[in-house]
Amino acid sequence: xxxxxxxxxxxxxxxxxxxxxxxxxxxxxxxxxxxxxxxxxxxxxxxxxxxxxxxxxxxxxxxxxxxxxxxxxxxxxxxxxxxxxxxxxxxxxxxxxxxxxxxxxxxxxxxxxxxxxxxxxxxxxxxxxxxxxxxxxxxxxxxxxxxxxxxxxxxxxxxxxxxxxxxxxxxxxxxxxxxxxxxxxxxxxxxxxxxxxxxxxxxxxxxxxxxxxxxxxxxxxxxxxxxxxxxxxxxxxxxxxxxxxxxxxxxxxxxx
Amino acid sequence: xxxxxxxxxxxxxxxxxxxxxxxxxxxxxxxxxxxxxxxxxxxxxxxxxxxxxxxxxxxxxxxxxxxxxxxxxxxxxxxxxxxxxxxxxxxxxxxxxxxxxxxxxxxxxxxxxxxxxxxxxxxxxxxxxxxxxxxxxxxxxxxxxxxxxxxxxxxxxxxxxxxxxxxxxxxxxxxxxxxxxxxxxxxxxxxxxxxxxxxxxxxxxxxxxxxxxxxxxxxxxxxxxxxxxxxxxxxxxxxxxxxxxxxxxxxxxxxxxxxxxxxxxxxxxxxxxxxxxxxxxxxxxxxxxxxxxxxxxxxxxxxxxxxxxxxxxxxxxxxxxxxxx
Numbered sequence: 001x002x003x004x005x006x007x008x009x010x011x012x013x014x015x016x017x018x019x020x021x022x023x024x025x026x027x028x029x030x031x032x033x034x035x036x037x038x039x040x041x042x043x044x045x046x047x048x049x050x051x052x053x054x055x056x057x058x059x060x061x062x063x064x065x066x067x068x069x070x071x072x073x074x075x076x077x078x079x080x081x082x083x084x085x086x087x088x089x090x091x092x093x094x095x096x097x098x099x100x101x102x103x104x105x106x107x108x109x110x111x112x113x114x115x116x117x118x119x120x121x122x123x124x125x126x127x128x129x130x131x132x133x134x135x136x137x138x139x140x141x142x143x144x145x146x147x148x149x150x151x152x153x154x155x156x157x158x159x160x161x162x163x164x165x166x167x168x169x170x171x172x173x174x175x176x177x178x179x180x181x182x183x184x185x186x187x188x189x190x191x192x193x194x195x196x197x198x199x200x201x202x203x204x205x206x207x208x209x210x211x212x213x214x215x216x217x218x219x220x221x222x223x224x225x226x227x228x229x230x231x232x233x234x235x236x237x238x239x240x241x242x243x244x245x246x247x248x249x250x251x252x253x254x255x256x
Numbered sequence: 257x258x259x260x261x262x263x264x265x266x267x268x269x270x271x272x273x274x275x276x277x278x279x280x281x282x283x284x285x286x287x288x289x290x291x292x293x294x295x296x297x298x299x300x301x302x303x304x305x306x307x308x309x310x311x312x313x314x315x316x317x318x319x320x321x322x323x324x325x326x327x328x329x330x331x332x333x334x335x336x337x338x339x340x341x342x343x344x345x346x347x348x349x350x351x352x353x354x355x356x357x358x359x360x361x362x363x364x365x366x367x368x369x370x371x372x373x374x375x376x377x378x379x380x381x382x383x384x385x386x387x388x389x390x391x392x393x394x395x396x397x398x399x400x401x402x403x404x405x406x407x408x409x410x411x412x413x414x415x416x417x418x419x420x421x422x423x424x425x426x427x428x429x430x431x432x433x434x435x436x437x438x439x440x441x442x443x444x445x446x447x448x449x450x451x452x453x454x455x456x457x458x459x460x461x462x463x464x465x466x467x468x469x470x471x472x473x474x475x476x477x478x479x480x481x482x483x484x485x486x487x488x489x490x491x492x493x494x495x496x497x498x499x500x501x502x503x504x505x506x507x508x509x510x511x512x513x514x515x516x517x518x519x520x521x522x523x524x525x526x527x528x529x530x531x532x533x534x535x536x537x538x539x540x541x542x543x544x545x546x547x548x549x550x551x552x553x554x555x556x557x558x559x560x561x562x563x564x565x566x567x568x569x570x571x572x573x574x575x576x577x578x579x580x581x
Contacts, residue, residue: 011388126372133361
């Protein structure tokens with residue numbers, strides 16, 4: 001199976017977030033970056049499918065130069081080669097604009113399967129994979145935990161709400177967006193990290209893929225979230241705070 | 257100019273989240289401009305229920321191929337419906353798993369992008385969404401020609417605040433038959449199933465102690481169990497803990513797990529991503545213990561302790577035990 005995995009580099013979840021001076025986005029200098037977690041699960045699924053059925057895993061990522069480190073990480077984990085869509089300001093595009101870039105890069109590869117995470121941890125739009133499927137004219141399924149190859153195509157396990165699941169059968173080629181947690185993520189081995197340095201990493205300029213359509217949805221401003229409740233923070237040592245909390249829960253909130 | 261409101265059902269009844277989406281739609285235009293849409297193979301009962309809310313019109317999008325949800329069936333059928341009307345201003349959905357599966361494809365058919373998981377709508381309209389797992393909010397504007405597709409987060413709009421429409425006449429109900437062909441529907445879904453029998457009913461628990469990524473190692477879990485036991489509380493967790501297999505899936509709180517509203521919800525080492533908050537923010541009293549004072553969990557917490565949970569939790573267990581004596 002030839003599988004393309006679309007991955008995104010996002011701010012590390014533990015990195016402190018500071019709003020940029022123009023309030024359009026966050027301050028990106030000195031930020032730590034990581035592979036979007038649902039995309040890491042998509043990569044894991046792709047690697048496992050390749051181990052079972054053979055084939056090739058191609059990593060695809062759009063973004064500025066820094067994205068290279070996340071691509072190398074994917075190659076170190078076992079992807080065979082990579083395509084980097086070089087785009088200095090990914091946020092100038094809306095989800096459709098980004099999906100167009102990805103779809104254009106996928107097309108000449110003619111893969112059997114395109115995998116990506118169900119959403120990104122930064123913008124959280126949760127649509128890129130579905131739009132890529134629509135643009136490529138392929139069937140799709142979202143929130144997938146498990147993928148099984150069948151004679152007719154695929155049988156996937158899809159997560160529904162409140163602890164329910166369903167199976168979905170579909171022909172190939174197809175696009176799936178992966179939910180976190182279906183597999184255990186692997187670490188890159190030392191050998192993998194060495195090998196990654198020699199693997200093919202092809203850079204494509206976003207402009208060559210025909211970028212240009214104006215976005216239909218614009219993020220105008222970011223802000224710190226409004227507090228929904230006024231939180232009483234209990235200070236002091238761990239013990240003092242604990243004793244104070246129990247007192248509050250008993251006499252003020254009356255829930256003990 | 258008109259607004260479509262796409263209602264979602266569960267077990268033959270319209271979901272609460274659909275009425276919250278109506279509350280959102282009413283921020284975009286008056287009730288008489290709203291057309292509620294029900295979709296399926298047989299939608300008469302759903303349409304009758306939808307017609308009780310004083311909205312302009314109900315459309316039954318009916319076709320035998322819509323008996324079971326498929327992304328292809330729903331997006332083609334709704335594309336057909338929206339195209340058949342001139343001047344659609346907005347299409348509003350509840351932000352459910354089902355909507356996430358097909359609405360981006362539907363919007364794409366119109367060259368549009370869904371503004372998803374919206375938590376507020378201001379004049380403009382300006383739509384607010386959460387970013388970076390709830391650590392920021394962002395305001396969005398639609399600027400293309402063509403309909404604006406919006407889905408709204410569960411619990412963000414109040415279904416019970418919809419004003420009664422005593423003077424409104426009976427809501428007209430129409431049937432729309434989309435052009436659908438079996439070959440257009442490329443996926444074949446099975447009946448929904450559950451993994452394992454339910455042995456705990458988190459929904460009816462009075463007190464819940466819930467644990468997240470901050471616990472770091474499975475070997476630290478007994479410390480949380482001890483606190484839960486002292487509080488006579490059920491043990492629950494955010495998604496990563498259940499993904500790791502440290503607690504069974506039936507103890508997961510959040511959009512993919514259970515929605516709970518106990519008297520006391522004590523969140524330990526949970527940062528409070530949106531997917532978790534939607535499952536517990538209706539709790540009567542929320543306590544958060546977290547090392548990060550900026551963690552989104554504190555936005556919904558009544559009481560908070562900012563500190564190392566490995567120091568705070570044992571101290572709290574002792575304090576609870578001492579208070580009982």
